[in-house]
Amino acid sequence: MLILPVLLLSLTGGLLVYKQELDQWLNADLMLIEQYDLYTQPLSVGQLQKRIQTAYPQARISWFDLSFYKESGYQQVRKSGVQPAAVFWIAGMRNDVGHYHAPVHNQIFVNPYSGEVLGGRKWGVFSVEQPLLNLMPLIYKLHYSVLAGQEGRVILGWLTLAWLLMIPVGMYLSWPHHSALRYSNKSKKQWRQDLLHWLSFWKYRKGKSRFQNDFFNHRWLGLVFTPLVVVFLLSGLSYNLKPVYYGIFDPLNQRQLSHKAIETSSLGQVQPMSLELAVATGQHLTEMWAKEQGFERLQPVGLSHSAFKGTYLYRSYSSLDYSDESAKTSVWFDAHSGELLARFQATGASKVDVMTAGFEAVHKSELGWWSRMLSLLLMVASVWLAVTALRLWLFKYRARRKGVRKKRSVAKSAKN
Incomplete structure (x- = not known):
């Protein structure tokens, strides 16, 4: 039942390990710019905002990329001579009569040094004219929702839970099974012998036949990769089946929820504070927080505006984070007054x-090269587990069919 979902999630997940690199390779003219001098400073937030609003006059910026605003000399020299463009997300605006106008693109790419808007795309929407433009976003959507929106995410969440619950069943089936008589009179010595026998299964070995070889491979891969599979499945639950995931872990320790309590208005609000002032406010609030808590603020990541909440979200990479790719140090503040509303x-x-942030960082391969290697190894292991499971099932199915035919033949011979 789970073979097809396992294959789908494994193969798409393997591609997503290098989603950014593949996306940039497929859309180099849109997503890459020439390598600039190490000490070149990008244009100011206000200047970039004007350039973007000139190219998209009927839109507002919902996410402003701040990753380029680092200290002088921050850039790493690339052998290729190119570097990623700045990524911005934009949303539509309501006119005077309340009608919402969506922009032609919702994700755009900008050269932050010249201010040139390189172009954009409707993220995750297939285009016949440019089939490669959204290939990686479509693979991403296929991975977490099978291209079926929220319903697909929930379905995958329940399949993930089923997969997770099957792990203890698999562990039990891998345990050495003996006669009921032996287990009814089982001693500690016998239990230790079974434990040692079971631990020997963790050592790779080849079988004498194709069936035995598939069986040994299936059992060995299932045992060795179980801890990593559990991490990926739990993080999958945190993405796709939040009520179940947090229903299990919230009683153990309360998580940070102040940002969830910010009220939302269905009417929406205009952007009241300039982006430049919002960036300065977010930076100030984060620096004050860093002094209070004693952590180090390393670099800005981005600024997000929510018209329906009337808030700005300022995100940074700090010493509280696992890596710069999984930066989550965030402050929410009122878009009118700049009052601090929540932190994470x-x-x-x-x-x-x-635990959740760590699981998700491993799931997304955001902890450096070793986490990428783990993800690729898990992809190969999961695919081979599915293949060996299918081959074992086919072998047993054919054996049963052969047995049935043999019984029918014997019965027919006896009747004649």
């Missing part, structure tokens, strides 16, 4: 948040 940190506040 990946580590140091809630054990549930620490």
